[in-house]
Amino acid sequence: MQLVVFILAYPLLWLISRLPFRILYLISDVVYQLLYHLIGYRKKVVRNNLKLVFPEKSDEERQLIEKKFYKHLCDIFLEMAKTLGISTKQMNKRYVFTNVEVLKKLESEGKNTMIMMPHYASWEWVFSLNSQLNSKAYAIYQAIQNKYFDKLVRDIRSKYGTTLIRTNESRKIIKDAKASGDLITVGIISDQSPMLNRTRHWAKFMNITVPIHVGGEELCKVHDIIPIYLKVKKLKRGHYQGTFKVLAEKPTEVEGYKISEAFLKEVEKSVYEAPEYYFWTHKRWKHKDKAPKEFQNKANPNVNQKAI
Incomplete structure (x- = not known):
């Protein structure tokens, strides 16, 4: 059945492209x-x-964001x-990076990098960045x-x-790449809700305490990325601009899960700036009432790097 569905859908996707x-x-x-009015x-x-x-927004204001979001959602999938x-x-021409020299400088210094991003605006076209870098992506x-x-x-x-x-398989592959001496750039989307039974940290996101992904930060600390x-x-429409911001120059010296929290703060800024471009169909806050007491008001615990 999987093959049948693919055979039926692929010609349409090819035509759209x-x-x-x-x-x-x-x-x-x-x-x-x-999608919006009928389905x-x-x-x-x-x-x-x-x-x-x-x-704090009125129903009318939220509905306007909602409609703009669905229009954007259709755009990004096409x-x-x-x-x-x-x-x-x-x-x-359509996806411009304003300061790619930030990455090129780190490459020249022999430093590996991790690009952390949310489901915001366009994450599919970010892959074009690799055509401007020398590191293995x-x-x-x-x-x-x-x-x-x-x-x-995967092909796209x-x-x-x-x-x-x-x-x-990410931990083993990154470890092997580092061991072989390759200069690497790793991309990861880290804004969605992790599985509750695998959650290692909770933090405020949009002023709501939720479980957060910390795997990216742990990889950075273990491998000095x-x-x-x-x-x-x-x-x-069809035109995006990407700007890079270093979250930590010495990740191995950062305490707790402050890199992950700094990432979420940057995501918040983007969402407040133009909320219609965030991926609102995900149930990001589904575990908001399940935070353990120690995560509600206390500071972050230290990262256990042996977990990697």
Whole structure:
């Protein structure tokens, strides 16, 4: 059945990837009408999230954010398909990095880096960054259940030379890459909710105490990798701007989970700036009432680096 679904869907994805952008966004407008007004995809989740995060806003203000979000959601998924057919030259015009020299300087110093980013604006086109760097690029991702679509996503995201690695194999691969002497850049999306039984730390996100992903920070500390936040702005349809900010110059000396918390603070700034570009369909705050008492008001415990 997985193969049948893939065979039926792939020709459509291929066709979308060959369409001009003006046609692509006309299709996106139609998809938005169906997804939002007819199907109502995860509308209840989105509304609950927006009300939780922006209680001070009126219903009308939250509804405006909601509609803008669904329009953006349709755009980014069609843009993902478009990656199959877009040229490197066109991609570099549409996704611009304002200060890539930050990474190049660290490369020249022989330092490995980790690009930490949220599900915000566009995370699919970030992979074009690899065409501007000399280090070996890896991206940690969650595998898709359909193995044929999983391979397609891997092919799309590795178009610019990035090697995709599943979450459960990331520690070994990064360790081996470091041992071989490779200079590496690792990409990771760290803003969503981890499994509760694997949670090692809780922190405030949008002023709500939630379990947070800390694997990226732990990898940085164990392997002395420089954590860098990628702030992405959507300038207009199909045009994005990325800016890098070093979260810690000496990650091994940072106490507790302060890198992960600093990352979340940067995500918050982006969300407050333009909330319609955050991925509101995820149940990010589903465990908000389950925080252990020690995490509600106390400082962070130290990282146990032996856990890696």
